Amino acid sequence: MRIAIIGAGMCGLTTAWNLQKKGHDVTIFEKESIPGGLASGFREPQWENYVEKFYHHWFKTDTALMQLMKELDLFPEVEFKKPTTVMFYNGKFYPFDSIPAAILYPGLGYGINKIRxxxxxxxxxxxxxxxxxxxxxxxxxxxKYAGAAVYHSMWEPMMVGKFGEQYAHQVNMAWLWARIYSRTTQLGTYRGGMQSFFSAFTAKLRERGVNILFNSAIRSVSKNGEIDLIVETEDQTSHFDRVIITTSPKSFLDLVPEITGSYRDQLQSLKSIGAVVLVVSLKRPLSPKDYYWYNLPKNAGFPFLALVEHTNFVPSSKFHGETIIYAGDYLESEHEYFSLSERDLLQRFIPGFQKINPEFSADWILNCWKFSTYYAQPIPFLNHSANIPDVKTPIRGLYFASMSHIYPWDRGTNYSVELANLLSSVI
Structure with missing residues (x-):
């Protein structure tokens, strides 16, 4: 069959890999100039490595992804390390990435709270x-089960930071279970950065005959009678037997106005939250203790949810000696951070850097880059599995797969691979 895949993120690329192995003629359309989607990266001329636009890493439990890496013969390029994650409590940072660290963390109190x-x-x-x-x-x-003190100290700040006050108290427990069940303290990355992986992946796809078209935004996808589907870009109109769309629910509905009825209603009912990330390069390290991931409660006055010192995971030697940090937040689409320039956002964030390291000075800053997306985190309400749309749409031959389909798991490339494997099995 002639199959079109819209989107060159992890799900789209993996689906293409699986389908070309079955002998299908596959074309990928990607509106950006590079592959990777939300996991894509950028690189300054003096850097050896790429930096992800939105921080990404892998876990030891990412079995579907690791199996794909082995199949692609790219597994030797995967590196795992154990950087330090810290929690903020009463003005101080405490490591929270092991059982001994949890026992010593004062935010959980003492005695029965820690046992629970x-x-x-x-x-x-x-x-x-x-x-x-x-x-x-x-x-x-x-x-009920861990206790109010443990929830309010440990989990509530994360839930509010992730989903905002509007949705934090409505998110179901299966979502939180998935984060605890699947994650490890060892984190993985790809030598050279995630963008190096996506470049290697696309090269292997092209070697197998997959046609990948970058800078190819889709205008529409429509039926052509009962036989095939039409994919229209600014430059061309193409006919396919199957079309797979791997965008957000909103983008999917914009591309396929013919979708009506209950399927459209189901997609429109899905809620999500966006994200804004500022990547900053510094002359010197920010963290005085080599901490990697800072979990920061909103009620402590920080202007962002998390700060990640990337060069305490990947050494600064890969970035010409520069320290690379991320400051990010999950936000509703109307939040002012989306409209601020990167320099204005930087000014908002500097006081937060100074709370982490009082010695921080603005003259440490070399450069900054702002990245944002309105579709970063689907919101799972009660009994959310009933809200997930089928990957098969009402239009014959048209399939839809998005971040919203990976529930109960949280966002991640591993679950995009699992979703791609599911797609490939039903087409």
Missing amino acids: FGFIGLYLKLTKNWKSLEKFTAESWMT
């Missing part, structure tokens, strides 16, 4: 019955 935290963490690591958990909000379930 330990037992609940163990239960969530062992159970696979996530369907029963989606009947409850994370707040109600954690408050």
